């Protein structure tokens with residue numbers, strides 16, 4: 001089935017429509033967000049999730065949050081815009097795309113300070129749509145570049161969900177697989193279920209099934225064994241924030257998969273658009289790691305699985321050091337053995353290649 005992770009519905013006074021990913025794979029339901037609180041809650045509760053998708057949702061969230069001030073003074077409009085940006089920035093801390101998108105929207109308002117509120121609001125919707133279209137284009141380019149790294153007849157392991165559901169387009173890691181399959185390469189994907197929220201089992205398996213790409217779901221603790229059985233010939237994951245030296249934050253468990261890949265001599269690729277890089281951070285140990293609720297671990301399957309009173313630790317991300325990353329795939333191409341200098345040069349190149 002064709003699906004759009006999220007899209008703007010109606011004119012500038014319309015709403016942000018998105019798939020509620022917490023209901024997949026058993027229920028496909030789209031929800032309309034008419035308030036910035038609704039957008040914030042959707043990001044916080046992972047109804048919309050995935051670094052690029054969070055950025056696109058936040059951009060549209062600015063439009064939703066300022067919609068009622070189209071006739072207000074520009075001073076009042078700017079005050080509301082600042083409040084809305086700060087509020088959306090508090091939804092989740094790790095995916096830098098959220099802050100990158102909010103900064104782009106704020107910068108536009110600063111640049112167009114002479115516009116009346118109504119015209120400014122229209123321009124903000126245009127900018128959010130532009131961010132969305134550019135993300136879709138970056139996903140396609142990532143697929144093109146990454147597909148060349150996958151040979152036909154190989155097994156590819158991925159962790160969490162870096163598919164169309166995580167972006168404004170075809171995904172990052174999954175875009176590589178979609179492009180390889182479209183190029184006639186036969187691949188089998190092994191999807192880590194990705195505890196505690198099961199983005200791999202629930203979302204990655206669903207997306208690959210929709211595209212007719214063979215996929216096998218494994219528990220997270222099976223990754224070493226499937227590598228040892230020579231079922232895996234490449235690992236491709238997404239990222240939520242990549243520091244200037246190439247250290248990459250991604251869903252919890254990714255670091256462990258990278259260590260396993262190294263131990264088995266399997267290439268480990270990170271696929272991400274340039275909007276996922278945070279050059280203000282020199283290394284990955286400065287990336288903020290989101291801590292999530294006890295209930296996600298202790299009551300994740302509709303039943304209590306941890307005794308009352310027992311502590312639970314639930315970091316939602318970890319950081320893979322650059323020396324475990326074989327290459328980073330972006331819309332501009334592939335950075336082999338990423339380091340600070342190579343990344344800086346890569347990002348200085350023209351945009352989409």
Ligand SMILES: CSC[C@H]1O[C@H](OP(=O)(O)O)[C@H](O)[C@@H]1O
Nearest residue numbers: 049050051160162166238250251
């Ligand atoms: C294409 S980036 C997807 C990235 O985001 C996921 O995190 P979450 O599901 O918590 O938003 C995960 O880290 C994916 O790799």
